Amino acid sequence: MDFDDTPEQARLRAEVRAFLSENADALAHGDGAYLEEPGTERLEHLRDTQAMLYDAGMIGLTWPVEYGGGGGSNAQQAVVNEELHRARVAGPVGHVGLGMCGPTVLHHGSEDQKQRYIRRLLRADDIWCQLFSEPGSGSDLAALRTKAVLQDDGWHVQGQKVWTTLAQHSRYGILLARTDPDAPKHKGLTMFVIDMHSPGVMVRPLKQMNGHESFNEVFLDDVVIPDSERLGAVNDGWRVALTTLMNERMAVGGGGGEIGVRSDALLAHAAERLPQLPEQNRVLATEALGRVLTESLAARYTGYRLQTALEKGVEPGPEGSAGKLSAVRVAHATADLGVRLLGDDAVFARSREGDWRWATSQASTPGIALAGGTDEILRNIIGERVLGLPSDRAAARPSPTAQNR
Ligand SMILES: Cc1cc2nc3c(=O)[nH]c(=O)nc-3n(C[C@H](O)[C@H](O)[C@H](O)COP(=O)(O)OP(=O)(O)OC[C@H]3O[C@@H](n4cnc5c(N)ncnc54)[C@H](O)[C@@H]3O)c2cc1C
Structure with missing residues (x-):
């Protein structure tokens, strides 16, 4: 670039x-x-x-x-x-719509779906969510059990999703469901657009350790989805889901941007706090600051390089996984150092507005390391697809292996 x-x-x-x-x-x-x-x-x-x-x-x-x-x-x-x-x-x-659902509808939706949904999604007239994970299937997404059965009036959906970001505010979602229980697990899935206001949809927010309620449990009790709201072919949902997941990793780490916590805010915070720290701590904190700022710059320039490649027509691949890994690492290091710079005041961080924000971010970054593929899963992808190491699935394991979503 x-x-x-x-x-x-x-x-x-x-x-x-x-x-x-x-x-x-x-x-x-x-x-x-x-x-x-x-x-x-x-x-x-x-x-x-x-x-x-x-x-x-x-x-x-x-x-x-x-x-x-x-x-x-x-x-x-x-x-x-x-x-x-x-x-x-x-x-x-509307970041879930912009980052994941919209690109999936654009890629796999009918002309009618694109006309109806995309403009309103871009304007946040409608907020969207992504209904993939279930209590028993996160990394091993293809093991999901929510089922959809076609009847005269449409697909009847029964099951439960979890960790659904923004579901409580969403008008629509993209839903991955099992439509052929007898097929191998990756082959029997289908993707749908679901109207979150449909009868039978119940959303229950979950409280996180950072105090927020950003994601939810979603219960689906005989929810009817018209066949016209299918995204892609019946039982081809895995291919559709891969579009979503690739875009998700690009959205989190591919642009070289910072996730929520910013290095310039850390720098300003450090300028205020460093002089208040004891000498030895100040030296250590300054070194840590240098490392965080360098990593942040490296993540940004790697993102720019990827954007340049995409501009030239290269298909996004495992770079999205590498970008997400490094963006999350930088976010975590930034928030963590922000709290450490508070010194003894960190104990009282909850009671002071500015300090409280660093503590909240520190409690939030472990979550973004999981969303869109955990660090371990992303490292598996890089190991296999970039370094040419043997497949995770080839390794002898006592339990069914994760499929590296
Ligand atoms: C903030 C946040 C927002 C989210 N938003 C959404 C959303 O909007 N929609 C949605 O559908 N989901 C969402 N999720 C869910 C997320 O996709 C899952 O948490 C994630 O895929 C991991 O699944 P799991 O929690 O079931 O953990 P598991 O898959 O049970 O993993 C548990 C641990 O085992 C490790 N592990 C699993 N398999 C392997 C393997 N093969 N090799 C090495 N290690 C392995 C994992 O890395 C992890 O450390 C969100 C999660 C978070 C934290």
Whole structure:
């Protein structure tokens, strides 16, 4: 990637910067020390922010024009993202739709589905969720048991999903269900778009150790989905799911961006806190700061390299897994150092606004190491597909092996 703006990119950057400054009061912002979850009181503000950015052409910039996108390039989107990041605009509330569900509908949906769903998803008029994981199937996703049976009025769905991010705020979701129980486990699955307001859908939020309720249990009791809401062919859901998962890893780590906690916020925090630490701790903390900032830069430039490759038409592969691994590692190290810089005050972090945010982020980063494929699963992928090591499945194991979702 060439780091100097072309004249066209410089013009775009100036326009975006002017827009973000003129509309600063209306847009939702984050402080960079904090992995934000949309609590209900902030939800509408975040939705309005996403809609404003969409209307200004900053969201969905690379998506096809015929479905409401901007038809632009990854390089243009990168310029916009940098400016959103610089202005500390809050991340899009519809991130599951933008990162996972939308690309899946675009790739596998019918013309009618794309026309009905994509524009509203980009604007956060509808929030989306991803209903894949179940109590007995996470890494081994293809072992899932929620079943869908075709009857005269559509597919009747019975089962339970878990860890479904944003389900409590969602209008639609993409749902992976078993449609042929007799086929090998990867072959008997089908993907659907589910209306989360359908009779028989019950959503129960789960409380996490960071105090948030960002994901949910979802119970599906004889929910009827019309056949027209199928995504892809019957029993071809595994192929559709791979599109979602590849996009998920790209969304988390592929762009070289930072996940919630930001290195510039850490730097500002360090400038304030380092002078207050005892000499020996200060030396150690400064070294740790250097390491975190270096890793953060490395993750960003690796992301840029991937974006450049995608721009040239290369299909995303295991790079998404590597990008997610390093983005999560950096987020964890950033949040962790943010807390360590508090020194003894970390004990009281819950009672002070700024400090509390670092503590909350520290409690949130283990979760992002699991979502979209755990670190171990991603390392399996890199081991097999990049380093050419023997398959995880070939290893002798006492229990059924994970399929590396
Ligand atoms: C913040 C968050 C948001 C999420 N959002 C969603 C969502 O919106 N929709 C959704 O469907 N799911 C979501 N998930 C679920 C997520 O995809 C699963 O947690 C993840 O796939 C791991 O599955 P599991 O929790 O069942 O753990 P398991 O698969 O039971 O794994 C347990 C442990 O065993 C290890 N392990 C498993 N198999 C192997 C193997 N073959 N080799 C080496 N180690 C292995 C894992 O790495 C892990 O450490 C979310 C999770 C989190 C934490």
